Amino acid sequence: MRTTIGQTWVMQLMIxxxxxxxxxIVLILNxxxxxxxxxxxxxxxxxxxxxxxYSIESINGxxxxxxxxxxxxxxxxxAEGVYxxxxxxxxxxxxxxxxxxxxxxxxxxxxxxxxxxxxALFYKFNLPVLGNVSGFTxxxxxxxxxxFDDDLYCNNITxxxxxxxxxxxxxxxxxxxxxxxxxxxxYGSIPSQQVRTGGTVRMPANPTMAGHTFNCxxxxxxxxxxxxxxxxxxxxxxxxxxxWK
Numbered sequence: 001m002r003t004t005i006g007q008t009w010v011m012q013l014m015i016x017x018x019x020x021x022x023x024x025i026v027l028i029l030n031x032x033x034x035x036x037x038x039x040x041x042x043x044x045x046x047x048x049x050x051x052x053x054y055s056i057e058s059i060n061g062x063x064x065x066x067x068x069x070x071x072x073x074x075x076x077x078x079a080e081g082v083y084x085x086x087x088x089x090x091x092x093x094x095x096x097x098x099x100x101x102x103x104x105x106x107x108x109x110x111x112x113x114x115x116x117x118x119x120a121l122f123y124k125f126n127l128p129v130l131g132n133v134s135g136f137t138x139x140x141x142x143x144x145x146x147x148f149d150d151d152l153y154c155n156n157i158t159x160x161x162x163x164x165x166x167x168x169x170x171x172x173x174x175x176x177x178x179x180x181x182x183x184x185x186x187y188g189s190i191p192s193q194q195v196r197t198g199g200t201v202r203m204p205a206n207p208t209m210a211g212h213t214f215n216c217x218x219x220x221x222x223x224x225x226x227x228x229x230x231x232x233x234x235x236x237x238x239x240x241x242x243x244w245k
Contacts, residue, residue, distance in 0.1 A: 034123035037068055038140045041103065041119045046142050047205055050115065051083065051105060054191045056090055063087045063102065072122035072137060074104035081107045110144040117142045177237050183207050184242040186214075195234040203230050212244040 041059050048055035064087050074084045074095035083092040084101030095104060104120035120139045175197045181190035186207035195201060206214040217228040217240040228240055 033066075034070075034121055034138045037063065037066060038119055038121045038138050041121070042117075042140050042142050045105075045117055045119070046145060049145065049202065051092065051107065051117070053090070054193070056085065056092060057191050059085070059103070060087050060090060068102065068121075070122040070124050071100040071102055072104075072120075073098055074101050074120065079106075083107075114144050114146050116144045177234050179234065179238045179240060181207075181217075182239055182241045183209075184244065185209055185212075186242050186244075197235060198233045200231060200233060201228075201238075201240070207242050209242075209244060215243045215245045217241065218243045 040062055044058045044062065045051065045055050048058065068087060071086075075082055075097055077097045079095070082095040083105045084095040084099065084103075085092050085105065086102045092105070095101065103122075106118040106120075108116050108118065110116050118139060118141050120137055122137055176194050177197070178192055179195055179201050180192045181204065183189065186209040188207065190204045190207070193201060203217070208214065218225045219228050219238055219240055220226070225241065225243070227243075
């Protein structure tokens with residue numbers, strides 16, 4: 001009788017230990033994954049210099065490709081400068097109190113000409129059988145930099161554009177041209193850009209390709225592939241082609 005009770009007690013302890021171990025592993029994996037996603041979001045915001053078409057499209061593409069489905073509340077009461085985004089829409093909106101979003105973004109004024117951004121992501125603590133036990137918020141902050149922010153994104157963000165915008169919106173009557181990037185065999189893709197007449201292209205990070213080193217961007221001028229000068233003023237639609245060596 002005592003032997004049976006002792007064996008049952010040991011078995012129960014083993015089950016509790018296994019459950020605690022599994023819970024710990026799941027917690028660490030979920031947290032590490034969310035940290036990785038948060039860091040990539042920060043990188044994309046810095047790479048594309050703020051909250052604009054390029055950064056948001058890239059963020060959503062990255063989240064979708066990694067199966068990110070967690071949601072959470074950005075604000076319990078409406079706050080200035082806080083945006084909510086979802087992985088199935090390229091449109092941000094001013095975060096609404098109590099509404100759940102895939103991620104939250106908050107803009108801060110740095111110096112007189114710079115900004116920095118806070119990113120908030122959510123992760124769920126899921127256990128086998130029990131399912132979702134709890135949820136947490138992971139936050140991170142970009143570096144302080146001069147951004148091309150909501151002035152490019154003003155047609156997609158609900159409400160008016162940033163009043164401090166120094167770049168005119170697309171409804172000013174200026175001609176806008178499309179600049180596309182042909183990676184010429186390189187990995188991934190780079191979103192196209194809309195550039196106003198006389199504007200310059202915001203050059204992306206150099207692409208990569210196995211066995212080759214990126215040399216420069218080029219474009220076809222009268223049928224000849226010509227090196228593209230980053231200071232070139234745009235006066236027509238352009239396709240920039242990656243040149244490898």
